[in-house]
Amino acid sequence: MVKYVLKRILVAVPVFFGITFCVFALVMSMPGDPFSGMLDPSMTAEYKRRLLEQYGLNDPFLVQYGKWLVRVIHGDLGYSTAYKSRVLDIIGARIGNTALLGGVSLIISTLIGIPAGVSVAMRRNSLLDAGMTIFCFFGVSVPAFFMGMLLILLFGMTLKWLPISGMVVAGANNVGVAYALDVARHMVMPAIVLSLLNVASFMRYTRSSVIDVLSQDYIRTARSNGIPRRSLVSRHILKNALIPIITVVSLQIPSMLSGALLTETVFVWPGVGQLNYQAVLNRDYQLIMGIVLVLALVTLLVNIIADICYAVVDPRIRYS
Amino acid sequence: MPDSALLEISNLHVTFAVGRRRIPAVQGVSLSLRSGGVLGLVGESGCGKSVTSLAVMALLEKDTASVEGSVRLEERELIGLPYKEMNRLRGSRMSMVFQEPMTCLNPVLTIGQQIEEVLQVHQNLTKRGARDLCVRMLAKVGLPDPERVAKSYPHRLSGGQRQRAMIASALCCKPVLLIADEPTTALDVTVQSQVLALLQELQSELGTAILFISHDLGVIAQMADRVAVMYAGRVVEQGSTAELYANPLHPYTRGLLASRTRLDDLGSSAGRRLPSIQGNVPSPDQLPEGCSFGPRCQYCDGRCQRGMPELTDEGEGHLVRCIRAREIA
Ligand SMILES: Nc1ncnc2c1ncn2[C@@H]1O[C@H](COP(=O)(O)OP(=O)(O)O)[C@@H](O)[C@H]1O
Numbered sequence: 001m002v003k004y005v006l007k008r009i010l011v012a013v014p015v016f017f018g019i020t021f022c023v024f025a026l027v028m029s030m031p032g033d034p035f036s037g038m039l040d041p042s043m044t045a046e047y048k049r050r051l052l053e054q055y056g057l058n059d060p061f062l063v064q065y066g067k068w069l070v071r072v073i074h075g076d077l078g079y080s081t082a083y084k085s086r087v088l089d090i091i092g093a094r095i096g097n098t099a100l101l102g103g104v105s106l107i108i109s110t111l112i113g114i115p116a117g118v119s120v121a122m123r124r125n126s127l128l129d130a131g132m133t134i135f136c137f138f139g140v141s142v143p144a145f146f147m148g149m150l151l152i153l154l155f156g157m158t159l160k161w162l163p164i165s166g167m168v169v170a171g172a173n174n175v176g177v178a179y180a181l182d183v184a185r186h187m188v189m190p191a192i193v194l195s196l197l198n199v200a201s202f203m204r205y206t207r208s209s210v211i212d213v214l215s216q217d218y219i220r221t222a223r224s225n226g227i228p229r230r231s232l233v234s235r236h237i238l239k240n241a242l243i244p245i246i247t248v249v250s251l252q253i254p255s256m257l258s259g260a261l262l263t264e265t266v267f268v269w270p271g272v273g274q275l276n277y278q279a280v281l282n283r284d285y286q287l288i289m290g291i292v293l294v295l296a297l298v299t300l301l302v303n304i305i306a307d308i309c310y311a312v313v314d315p316r317i318r319y320s
Numbered sequence: 321m322p323d324s325a326l327l328e329i330s331n332l333h334v335t336f337a338v339g340r341r342r343i344p345a346v347q348g349v350s351l352s353l354r355s356g357g358v359l360g361l362v363g364e365s366g367c368g369k370s371v372t373s374l375a376v377m378a379l380l381e382k383d384t385a386s387v388e389g390s391v392r393l394e395e396r397e398l399i400g401l402p403y404k405e406m407n408r409l410r411g412s413r414m415s416m417v418f419q420e421p422m423t424c425l426n427p428v429l430t431i432g433q434q435i436e437e438v439l440q441v442h443q444n445l446t447k448r449g450a451r452d453l454c455v456r457m458l459a460k461v462g463l464p465d466p467e468r469v470a471k472s473y474p475h476r477l478s479g480g481q482r483q484r485a486m487i488a489s490a491l492c493c494k495p496v497l498l499i500a501d502e503p504t505t506a507l508d509v510t511v512q513s514q515v516l517a518l519l520q521e522l523q524s525e526l527g528t529a530i531l532f533i534s535h536d537l538g539v540i541a542q543m544a545d546r547v548a549v550m551y552a553g554r555v556v557e558q559g560s561t562a563e564l565y566a567n568p569l570h571p572y573t574r575g576l577l578a579s580r581t582r583l584d585d586l587g588s589s590a591g592r593r594l595p596s597i598q599g600n601v602p603s604p605d606q607l608p609e610g611c612s613f614g615p616r617c618q619y620c621d622g623r624c625q626r627g628m629p630e631l632t633d634e635g636e637g638h639l640v641r642c643i644r645a646r647e648i649a
C-alpha cells in the first residue's frame with residue numbers, strides 16, 4: 001500500500017513538470033513584455049533592452065523556464081497589475097472561500113447523490129426511478145446562472161429569506177458563531193446551485209454503477225447465501241459500485257473549482273471563480289496564469305487522492 | 321417421514337418477459353430429491369437447467385421472470401415465500417455453488433469476511449466463533465493454510481481454490497440441500513476431478529442432498545444416484561443412474577450417451593459410426609410443433625409432430641417422454 005502511494009506520487013512528478021511547462025509556455029506566448037504596460041512610454045529602447053537583460057528575459061527559453069519554476073516553487077507566481085499585489089496573495093485570500101463553497105457543495109451532493117442513486121438503482125423502472133431521471137435531466141441542463149437568478153428572484157427578492165450576494169453582511173463585523181451563521185446564510189443559494197448539477201451527475205453514475213454491480217455473479221452468490229438486504233447493499237454492492245463513483249467525484253472537484261466561476265459571479269462570492277472572471281475582464285495575464293497553475297495543481301492532487309481511494313476500496317489495485 | 325422427499329419440485333414453469341416476447345424457459349418440470357441423495361440434472365447448454373435451479377433458490381429477477389408451480393423443501397412451499405423468510409433458508413437449509421469461481425466471489429471482501437458473514441447471519445455466533453468455524457471449514461474443503469486463505473482476497477486464489485472456498489461458504493451452515501450448477505465446468509480437468517471427489521466426500525460426511533447439474537454425463541454418472549435429462553425446458557427422461565445408463569430410452573439421452581462414448585473411444589474405434597445429435601437446442605420461444613426434440617431426432621415421424629408426448633413410466637420409476645420409446649429400444 002505504501003509502495004503503491006509512493007509510486008502514484010512519483011508518477012505525478014513528471015506530470016507536475018508537464019503542467020508547469022505548459023503554463024509557462026502560455027505565459028511566454030503572451031503578447032508584449034511585462035514592461036510595456038508598466039513603464040513610461042518614453043523609455044528609450046536601449047534602457048528597455050538593459051532591463052530585459054537584467055531580468056533575464058533574453059535568456060534561452062529553457063533557462064527562463066528553470067528560473068520561473070524556481071520562483072514558482074518559492075511561491076512567486078508573479079504580480080497582478082490590476083490588483084497591484086502579488087498573485088499568490090490574491091489567490092491565497094480567495095481560495096479558502098472557494099474551497100469552503102466547493103467543499104460544502106461536494107459534501108451535500110455526495111450525501112444526496114450517491115444514496116439517491118443507490119435507491120433508484122434498487123428500484124429500477126419504478127415511478128421513483130422515472131421521476132429521478134427527469135430531475136437529473138433538469139439538473140444537468142439548467143444553466144447555473146439561470147438557476148442562480150431564479151433563486152435570487154424567489155428567495156432573495158420575493159420572499160426576502162436569504163441575502164443575494166457576498167459572503168457576509170457588509171460592515172457587520174460579526175465574530176465567532178454569528179460570523180459562521182452569516183456566512184452560512186450567504187452560502188445557501190450558491191451551494192444549492194453548485195450542488196444541483198453534481199447531485200444529478202452523481203446520481204446518474206451511481207445508478208448505472210449499482211445496476212452494473214447488481215448483475216454480477218457475486219451478488220447472486222450473496223443472495224444465495226441469504227445475506228440480508230441491508231448488508232447486501234452497504235457491503236456487497238456499494239463497495240464495488242464505489243470504484244467508478246470515485247472517478248466521477250474526483251473529476252468533479254477541479255471542474256467545480258473552475259465551474260464555480262458563474263455561480264460565484266452571480267452571487268458575488270469572493271472566490272477564485274469570480275477572481276478568474278475579473279482577471280479575464282482585466283486582461284490580468286499573470287493572475288490568469290496563476291489561477292490556471294493553481295487549478296492544475298489541485299487537479300493533480302485530487303488525482304493522487306483518487307488513486308489512493310481506489311486502492312483503499314479495491315484490493316486488486318492495492319496488491320498489484 | 322421416510323417416503324416424503326426433501327425437495328419436491330412439481331410442475332415448475334418459468335417464463336421470462338423480454339420486451340414483448342415471452343420466453344418459456346422451463347415448462348412443467350417435476351423433480352424429487354430424497355434426503356441425502358444426489359440427483360443429476362443433465363442436458364445441453366440452454367435446456368433450462370440453471371433457470372430451474374435459480375427458481376428453486378428464488379434467485380430470478382422478479383420483474384422479468386414469472387415462476388409458477390410448486391417447490392417444496394422439507395415439506396415447506398418455497399414459491400411465494402416472503403423475501404425475508406426465503407433469506408432465512410438460503411445459506412442455512414439450502415445453498416448453491418455456481419459455475420464460475422472467478423466471478424462468484426466478491427472481489428472487495430476477503431474469503432474470511434464472506435464466509436464469516438454467512439455464519440453470523442444464520443447462526444448465533446460471536447465474531448471469534450465465526451472466524452474459528454470459517455477456518456475449520458476452509459481446512460475441511462482441503463485448502464492448505466486456511467488461516468492465510470481466510471485473510472486473502474479472491475483474486476489471490478486459483479480457480480480451483482476459489483471453487484473450494486465457494487463450497488466452504490455454501491456448506492458452512494450444514495444445509496440439507498446443495499445445488500451445484502456445473503461446479504467443475506470452468507476448471508481444469510485435474511482440478512475438476514479433485515473438486516468432484518471433495519463434493520462426494522463432504523456429501524457422505526454431512527449427508528447433504530445434492531442437485532447436481534452438468535452437461536457432462538460422465539460427471540453425472542460419477543456423482544448421482546438418480547438422473548433427470550432435460551431438453552428445451554422439459555424433463556425428457558428420468559430414472560436411477562444405473563438403469564438410465566444401461567437402458568436409455570429417449571433418443572436424446574441415447575444421443576448424449578453416444579457422443580460421450582465416441583469421445584472416450586476416440587482412436588480405438590474411430591471407424592465405428594455412432595448415432596449422435598445434429599443441430600442445436602431450439603430457443604424456448606421458437607419451439608417446434610409437437611415433440612421439441614423432433615427436428616433433431618432420427619426416429620421422428622408424423623405422430624411425433626402431433627403434440628408434446630407425455631412423460632410416462634416405463635417401469636420402476638424410469639420415466640420417458642417419447643411415444644416411440646418402446647419401438648426403438
Ligand atoms: N434472464 C433471462 N431472460 C431471458 N431468457 C433467459 C434468461 N435466463 C435464461 N434464459 C433462457 O432460458 C433458457 C435456459 O437457460 P439456462 O437455464 O441458463 O440453460 P442451461 O441448461 O444451460 O443452464 C435459455 O434459452 C436462455 O436463453
Ligand SMILES: [Mg+2]
Nearest residue numbers: 369370501502
Ligand atoms: Mg447453466
